[in-house]
Amino acid sequence: MATLPRHRSSATPLALLFGALIVYASLYPFSGWRVPGASLLAFVVTPWSHWWTGFDLVANLVGYMPLGALVFGALVRTGTPPRRAAVLAALTGAGLSFTMEFLQNFLPNRVASNIDFGLNAAGTVLGALLGAVVHARGGVERWQLARDRWFIGRSAGGLALLLLWPLGLLFPLPVPLGLGQVLVQVQEGVAALVQDTPIAPWFESWLDAELQRTVLSPGGEFSLIALGLLAPCLVAFVVARRGWRRFVLVIGAALLGGLATTLSTALNFGPQHALAWSTPQAMAAFGFSAALAALLSWVPRRAAAGLGLIVLTALVVFVAQAPSDPYFAESLQAWEQGRFIRFHGAARWVGWLWPYAAIVYLLARLGAREEG
Numbered sequence: 001m002a003t004l005p006r007h008r009s010s011a012t013p014l015a016l017l018f019g020a021l022i023v024y025a026s027l028y029p030f031s032g033w034r035v036p037g038a039s040l041l042a043f044v045v046t047p048w049s050h051w052w053t054g055f056d057l058v059a060n061l062v063g064y065m066p067l068g069a070l071v072f073g074a075l076v077r078t079g080t081p082p083r084r085a086a087v088l089a090a091l092t093g094a095g096l097s098f099t100m101e102f103l104q105n106f107l108p109n110r111v112a113s114n115i116d117f118g119l120n121a122a123g124t125v126l127g128a129l130l131g132a133v134v135h136a137r138g139g140v141e142r143w144q145l146a147r148d149r150w151f152i153g154r155s156a157g158g159l160a161l162l163l164l165w166p167l168g169l170l171f172p173l174p175v176p177l178g179l180g181q182v183l184v185q186v187q188e189g190v191a192a193l194v195q196d197t198p199i200a201p202w203f204e205s206w207l208d209a210e211l212q213r214t215v216l217s218p219g220g221e222f223s224l225i226a227l228g229l230l231a232p233c234l235v236a237f238v239v240a241r242r243g244w245r246r247f248v249l250v251i252g253a254a255l256l257g258g259l260a261t262t263l264s265t266a267l268n269f270g271p272q273h274a275l276a277w278s279t280p281q282a283m284a285a286f287g288f289s290a291a292l293a294a295l296l297s298w299v300p301r302r303a304a305a306g307l308g309l310i311v312l313t314a315l316v317v318f319v320a321q322a323p324s325d326p327y328f329a330e331s332l333q334a335w336e337q338g339r340f341i342r343f344h345g346a347a348r349w350v351g352w353l354w355p356y357a358a359i360v361y362l363l364a365r366l367g368a369r370e371e372g
Contacts, residue, residue, distance in 0.1 A: 010159040015070035017164070019096060021349060026100035032108045039103050043112035059124075060119035065094050068127025073140070082135055086128045093124025096289055109287045131144065148267035151239050152301075157361050158239035161354070165232045168351035169260035172268050175221055176277050178227025178260045180316040180355035218281060224318040225285035226292075227311050229257055233293035234308035237300050238365050246297035254290045312355045312362070319355075 068089050075085035097120035122161065134140065151159065168179050236249045250270035258278075266274035 008323065009074055010156040010163065011077060011079060012072035013157065013160045014163065015067065017160075018067050018070055022064070023100065024097060027103060027107065027110070030107075031107070033106050038105075040102060041239065043105070043117075044114055046114060046311050052113045054144045057115075057119060060116050061123040064093050064097065064120045064123030065127035065130070067096070067268075070127075070132035071124075072128045072135075076131075076135055076140060086132045089128035089131070090121070090125045093127070094121040097121055097124070100204040123331060129353065140285055145352035150240065150245050155239035158235055158365075161235055161358055161361060162232060163356060164350050166256050167347055168258040168354045169257065170264045170267070171347035171351040172264065173351065174322040175224050175319075176282055177225050177257055178319045178322055179228060179311075179351050180317075180353075181322075182352035182356070216275075220318060221320070222238050222281055222285045222288075224315070224322065225282055226289035227315040227318065229254060229286060229289040230293055231311050231315055231355065231358065232257075233289075233302050234296070234311055235362070237297060237299065237304035238308065238362065242298060242300075245258060247294055250290055250293045253293070254286060258286065278337050302366060307366045308362045309359060309366075309370050 012219065071089035071092050072082075072085050075088055076082055080088070094117075096116050100120075101112045101114075101117045104112045147155070147159075165179075173179070175179075216364065233250050235255050236253065237246055240249055242245050259276050262274050265277050296304070299307070
């Protein structure tokens with residue numbers, strides 16, 4: 001297997017982000033740290049626990065496979081020989097898993113497990129092997145050729161954002177496509193922190209923030225959904241070559257957004273309610289935004305970046321005004337206390353931070369040299 005030349009790869013930021021999300025999901029909620037009485041390495045030789053399910057086994061195995069594949073891809077794309085990349089990817093995943101299990105000794109709500117460690121390490125190996133098979137069959141080279149036809153050379157950051165966008169949609173949202181609720185969480189967190197303190201009057205408006213947020217008007221909800229679809233389209237225009245390819249990306253974004261929202265609704269309320277989100281107003285917003293994005297698909301990249309900044313800013317403003325309803329709160333509780341906790345960290349943080357990461361990226365692209 002020949003070594004590929006060095007390329008800027010979206011696998012690198014995705015591997016780093018996925019590793020950070022594993023840390024979050026493994027150590028959440030980061031509270032109650034204490035020094036255990038038993039040996040910190042006792043979990044390595046502890047007999048198998050009877051408290052495990054088939055879901056746990058599959059989740060621990062499959063959960064680390066993307067990490068192995070992404071680390072392998074990132075290393076190969078930076079010029080590392082494939083065999084060495086596979087070994088390093090496997091060691092990276094195993095090392096991360098062992099570290100997480102070791103640190104779980106210090107958390108009262110976590111149990112260090114050699115089963116989890118073994119399955120995580122095996123999942124990383126499988127992911128690295130899958131990446132090696134794809135590479136051996138020329139998949140990486142074919143991807144590079146397709147990427148060169150569809151996207152500009154310095155597109156790794158934009159592609160990473162586009163790949164993460166549907167993941168953020170899987171976390172429960174108050175309005176379809178309404179990513180970027182981190183300001184609301186920060187506001188509520190600060191308000192709770194200063195409550196009953198001498199400086200509480202300074203944050204009086206924050207303490208009443210939840211009461212001040214009223215139900216979005218039909219126009220506000222329509223705008224939020226339309227902005228939520230238009231934002232990734234404009235990010236795509238910044239890195240995609242002009243012409244029919246951008247139009248295809250608009251159609252793909254609309255389909256992917258609808259599928260991710262349908263899956264999220266099914267996970268939260270059951271398969272029988274999977275299409276409950278697709279109200280006439282929501283579908284009208286989807287259609288309007290897709291049509292507007294198609295019209296904007298011919299604009300220059302720098303103009304697309306400027307429009308994207310406006311759209312993303314408006315999106316986070318509308319999301320900050322969207323209140324939580326009882327069904328939304330119930331969905332969050334199910335994610336945070338049930339089986340979704342294993343997926344909780346990834347989707348939650350992507351959903352919260354995606355618009356802000358996109359804003360930073362578009363600001364950087366505004367100053368970049370225009371490419372063909």
